[in-house]
Amino acid sequence: MHPAATQSSQATIETFQQYVIANYNRYPISLVHGEGSYVWDAEGKRYLDLFPGWGCDILGHCPPQVVKAVQEQVAHLIHIPNTWYTEAQGEFAKLLGERGFGKSFFCNSGAEAIEGAIKLARLAKTGEGKFKIITFGNSFHGRTYAAVTATAQPKYHEGLGPMVPGFSYATHNDLASVKRLIDKETAAILIEPIQGEGGINIPTDEFIHGLRALCDEHGLLLVFDEVQTCMGRTGTWFGYQQWGVQPDILTMAKGVCAGVACGVVMARPEIAQYLKPGKHASTFGGNPLAMAAGVATIRTIEDDHLLENVKAMSARFAGHVARLAAELPVIRETRIRGMMIGIDLHVPGTTCVQKCMERGVLINVTHDTVIRLLPALNITAEQVDEGMAVIGEVLRDLPGA
Ligand SMILES: Cc1ncc(COP(=O)(O)O)c(C=O)c1O
Numbered sequence: 012m013h014p015a016a017t018q019s020s021q022a023t024i025e026t027f028q029q030y031v032i033a034n035y036n037r038y039p040i041s042l043v044h045g046e047g048s049y050v051w052d053a054e055g056k057r058y059l060d061l062f063p064g065w066g067c068d069i070l071g072h073c074p075p076q077v078v079k080a081v082q083e084q085v086a087h088l089i090h091i092p093n094t095w096y097t098e099a100q101g102e103f104a105k106l107l108g109e110r111g112f113g114k115s116f117f118c119n120s121g122a123e124a125i126e127g128a129i130k131l132a133r134l135a136k137t138g139e140g141k142f143k144i145i146t147f148g149n150s151f152h153g154r155t156y157a158a159v160t161a162t163a164q165p166k167y168h169e170g171l172g173p174m175v176p177g178f179s180y181a182t183h184n185d186l187a188s189v190k191r192l193i194d195k196e197t198a199a200i201l202i203e204p205i206q207g208e209g210g211i212n213i214p215t216d217e218f219i220h221g222l223r224a225l226c227d228e229h230g231l232l233l234v235f236d237e238v239q240t241c242m243g244r245t246g247t248w249f250g251y252q253q254w255g256v257q258p259d260i261l262t263m264a265k266g267v268c269a270g271v272a273c274g275v276v277m278a279r280p281e282i283a284q285y286l287k288p289g290k291h292a293s294t295f296g297g298n299p300l301a302m303a304a305g306v307a308t309i310r311t312i313e314d315d316h317l318l319e320n321v322k323a324m325s326a327r328f329a330g331h332v333a334r335l336a337a338e339l340p341v342i343r344e345t346r347i348r349g350m351m352i353g354i355d356l357h358v359p360g361t362t363c364v365q366k367c368m369e370r371g372v373l374i375n376v377t378h379d380t381v382i383r384l385l386p387a388l389n390i391t392a393e394q395v396d397e398g399m400a401v402i403g404e405v406l407r408d409l410p411g412a
Pocket of ligand 1: 021060120121122123125151152153154193203207236239264265
């Protein structure tokens with residue numbers, strides 16, 4: 012038993028079976044403690060976590076600077092409503108704006124940030140009679156009604172209709188398909204600069220620059236969903252900086268406060284002004300604990316030179332992945348940008364998660380066939396080698412490898 016555990020994994024599973032709604036498929040272990048890229052289960056087994064917190068634990072588990080900042084903040088103020096000013100919210104917004112652009116609105120999750128971005132885009136364009144939003148096949152924007160409507164795949168809509176009106180879906184990496192959907196009522200284009208849940212799909216330079224040009228030509232807002240790509244994940248503070256294509260509105264969540272729940276809508280000041288008092292709000296948004304964690308996250312990334320580490324470790328992952336791809340015909344394609352790693356297989360890959368877990372490595376499989384890793388920005392070279400050795404073993408065991 013791990014010292015942080017009070018009961019076995021099995022006992023926790025039994026409590027869940029009785030009291031927790033079963034809307035997630037869960038692996039049969041209870042995790043009790045984490046440090047950096049390692050996490051332990053109740054029985055004391057250690058795992059190398061190459062998918063910490065589904066991308067939220069961007070500095071690994073319990074980064075000391077963030078733990079300290081939250082501990083200090085919690086003793087002063089836990090929650091303060093947005094009817095008052097707090098130092099931490101102003102400071103975090105300033106740090107984000109200096110590394111990105113414009114002004115920020117704070118909420119608590121990715122879906123909530125998307126809702127805010129959609130409302131802001133419509134508010135900014137309502138005077139021109141524009142409200143339609145174009146999104147993309149294989150996208151993922153969250154589970155609330157507008158966010159799940161923006162998410163193009165029909166499987167996410169089944170049984171939920173009617174969906175929110177005003178959304179249409181273009182094909183990723185296909186500018187002509189976007190052009191066909193633009194009309195006088197189109198307000199915005201919403202896109203993840205790199206599709207995450209859709210399988211680490213990296214757009215071409217022409218496509219992403221072409222979207223900006225289309226927005227400029229037709230007076231549309233370009234909204235980047237950076238819930239997964241923000242905070243150095245791609246090797247730059249934000250995904251858009253990979254291309255130098257400036258969005259008008261940008262959403263963040265997941266890693267933005269290193270695992271403390273937070274969502275952000277960032278907008279150019281001319282657009283941000285449309286979010287006036289009474290138009291949008293979030294009770295917990297911008298709470299002192301999340302804001303203190305966010306400030307500590309930015310400081311840690313800078314003090315520990317983690318953007319440089321992302322570049323070095325990304326190249327190291329890429330070397331391993333390229334060697335595996337040369338060896339194993341079961342690998343169809345590999346897609347890597349910073350600490351976003353996708354290994355697309357010719358066969359379903361879901362069994363790889365359990366097999367890696369048995370060998371002490373946590374990974375994810377998305378879109379049925381894509382092994383997805385979102386490692387912590389501070390992962391070490393030894394951990395990259397350790398994890399890729401296990402993934403290699405598991406892939407060699409696949410049928411048709
Ligand atoms: C790009 C993107 N947008 C939005 C979301 C929704 O975020 P949340 O689950 O915090 O609501 C996700 C979650 O995976 C995401 O990857």
